[in-house]
Amino acid sequence: MSVIPSRVPVTVLTGFLGSGKTTLLNRILSEKHGKRIAVIENEFGEVGVDSELVIGAEEELFETNNGCICCTVRGDLIRILGQLMKRRDRFDYILIETTGMADPGPVAQTFFLDDELKTQFALDAIVTMVDAKHFEQHVDELNEPAEQVAFADLVLLNKTDLVDEAALARIESRIRGINGTAKIHRTKNADVPIDKVLNVGAFDLNRALQVDEAFLEPEYPFEWGGVYSLTPGDYLLKAAGEHDHAAHDHGAHDHGHEHHDHEHEHGGHSHKHEDLELVVLPVPEATPTALKDALERAVRGFAEPATVVNCHGTLAATAAHYAVDISHAGADFTLSVKQPGAYALFFEHHPLEFGLHLVGQRPAAERKFASHHHEDDISSIGISDPRPLDPAKLNQWLDYLLKTRGQDIFRMKGVLNVKGEDRRQVFHGVHMMFDAQPERLWGAAPRMNNLVFIGRGLDRAEFEAGFESAVAK
């Protein structure tokens, strides 16, 4: 009677129709892992998952609290999981596949809200599969793909063989813009080691909250920076692809897939002008430290008005802010260096998106910066600040936040430095469902608050002001 069985981990698998969920499920089930895995499938009888331990479910939503979407749970899961646990040889793992159009919120909330399930099951992670081929189209047309990405602890960017590197970089940047903390794995044919998907422990407060360091950095207006050691001369700065002058000059259009310009791909006749902003800075040496030291100057550089440079134009290697026209594939520019030395380049978007590179030169050091694109309505806000928080004010702020923004906040997590506490305080939440507890001692580690909020229409200034209000005076 005193033996408390450990809770059975549950992975929620979301993703649009055709993203490869079934392929992944079949891979997991066919691998020899010695686990008894039960699958609860929502797309009834539509696809063949190759196992006997598959239970069909029909999404049955119900509000535990009148009218509150944050308190909506899945009645079917409560019933089916309850029945599945009526065995002496219990299942080792539960996988729940949602329909392509499902909102993962209620599934996750079910494990917070139902007392029975809470004691028997532990939500492990929300895994979202993204179809690299169709994601950009879907995310522009529908709400669900962005929501599914927003909820994810892990994004499997699948079908990577069907698109080029530039598209993958673009999609990853878009995913990062929506969800700053999810891990992203690129996969072909849903081929991913099982231990990357199962027992991730994303909801386990005892494991250190893994937040992408880059995400917690201040917002930079650029996604990439590199330093080069250059001798005087002219260097070719070139976007990927062949520039078809003849076609361009005659107003016809190149339908090459290297184009970033969607209008081209759709065969329209308007010629959309597209710029990429960049900053050139002379730096003392071509080292990672020099790159880091140049960040502030780069931010100031981006704040200056940019000089527009047309295709074949020249950029001077002095401190300057440019906007280069990369409307066509293979657009090229000249970087003119007068003084030998180290130079830093900062690009607004990751250069892989356009294949933009300094021909024949490799950066001595380079760094990616988290994308803070806000092209999607759903985005992430990270706050990183060492100042200790006042526990009462912190509660006040979080209460207020949950009450007023609970519906808009899909996920939140954080490690907190609370005044008077020797331990890290960790928390996570799905909508208004919220779990918090003390974790390991700070010890000699530098004390730091790291918070992440993922949601719809979030205003950074509001979150920063809220955080400020919780700082111990």
Place this chain on the structure above:
Amino acid sequence: MAAKQSLSFALEPRASVTLDDYVVDCAWSPDGTQLVVAGGEGKVALLGAGPAGMSVEIVGEHLLGTLAVAWQPHGRRFASAGQDGAVVIRDAENGREIARFKPGMGAAQALAFAPNGELLAVAAGKVVSLWTPAGEKVHAFAPASSTAVALAFDKPGIDIGVALNGEIAVHRIENSRYETRRYKWPAPSLTVNFSGNGRFLASGMADGTLHFWNRSTGKDSQMRGYDGKVQLVGWSDNSRYLATSAGNDVVLWDFSGRGPEGTRPVVLSGHTDRVDCIAWQPGGEHLVSGGRDWRLALWRPAKAREAIDVQMADSDISALRWSPDGKRVAVGEKHGRLTVFELVAR
């Protein structure tokens, strides 16, 4: 819990058997000589419960779990339903299969025989259908708005209640004509319970409320204050008490006099963990309860608020069924044990 020994009844174990499965539910034969047991891993076991001790025969299996068993009133047949979507009707003489069918998409969730034993109602997914004891389809109602999770006939066998998400549908069967009446409440209904006197329809809800409708006026009464989902609901044989539970206590609503509205319920406390099953004695006024504290408690609420006897099981109590004569109780456990207790005067 302190048992009051001054009252004159107690439960004594008579026979026991251990099955290689989790006892989800069981059903007695009308003559009280046999039991059919639903196993959580899927086994269907036929037990001989005669005076000579207990025999066990595994007669069938539902892949991924048997969800319900029911014995034909006045008859020699029983039915089982499972996660595999199948319903199987068997002959009690030898356990042999008489009929097997898949009445709908998804798991076959609930079974109920009409009191005269001539009709078997089955809930599978969103579809409720009616079958003869030989397995011939009589009727299928139009698919409901959600999965049907519980079924019950009223005492005359004219109405069949179906627990759904957001409503209880009551189908009236009269001379092969079917009519449906809906009792609505915006939460998943988990149980459906007609009072023996025909006056009330009760249902426990996932939102922690208990509802009962006066069947002649249609008036809905809501009882609140439960800790969680109201999963256990049962009328006493004389329709005076409605026993309910959503946690460690059994909560009784007294329908005598002007009824329970506006009154405080009788709370039977003593269990130290969640109660998972309750059962009223047929033809009597005893109630048994059992659950995760391994305790089997015997109550006689009309006389005492305390348990009049407590017995310990070997693991969580997962099924409680009185024999049709009201003299014995079958007690099923999570770890597979099934014990028959006899109600004895002391």
